[in-house]
Amino acid sequence: MSTQKIIPKKDLSLNQLKKNSDFLVQGTVIDFSHSNKDSTNxxxxxxxxxxxxxxxxxxxxxxxxxxxxxxxxxxxxxxxxLPNLGQKVILRLDKKEDNYEILAPNSNFWIEKNHEFVLNNQNIRQEPALEEITKQLNQAIPYRYTDLC
Structure with missing residues (x-):
């Protein structure tokens, strides 16, 4: 993974995530493929x-x-x-020529669990700034998107 836009903890907010990435999206995991022992496509x-x-x-x-x-x-x-196949996720992306790079997958990657999104990294779910962002993301994604897509 290449250099990523790091947001200082004191400035961490949903607006900062939006401002420091080309895309903030909700999607569905549809496939995995082998990359190398350190990463998966x-x-x-x-x-x-x-x-x-x-x-x-x-x-x-x-x-x-x-x-x-x-x-x-x-x-x-x-x-x-790694998320499960078919699982809904929220992630930050930057466009790099014809490719997309996920930004800060260890701290800015959410998975759907019981019809709401939670931070994928269990070790930092309780961080106050990340808890607030998670709450805001759950409000930003209409329930129909998690159920129908």
Whole structure:
């Protein structure tokens, strides 16, 4: 993963996430493919644009996530466990030529659990700024998007 736009903790807010990424989107994990032992290619169908242009709405976007498989052994990333196939996610993306890069997957990646989004990294779910952002994201995503897409 290349250099990422780091947002200082004191400035962490939903507005900062939107401002410091090309896209903030909600999508559905539709496929995994082998990349290397440190990462996995993940295809995500974009259901909803929270911020950014709508050019990727309804399209599949491929990103790399930490954690991978080598000789049928799964190397799990504790800070960014792979989501389940079919699971809804919220993530930040930057466009890099013809590709998309996920930004801060260890701290700015949410998964749907029991019809609401939670931070994927369980170790930092209780951080006050991230709890507030999670609450705002759940309000920003209409329930119908998590159920129907």
């Amino acid at each position: 993940v295809s995500i169908y974009i259901n909803h644009i929270i911020s950014g242009s709508e050019e990727i709405l309804g399209k599949n976007v491929d990103v790399k996530l930490p954690g991978g498989i080598e000789q049928n052994v799964y190397y799990k990333s504790i800070q960014c466990p």
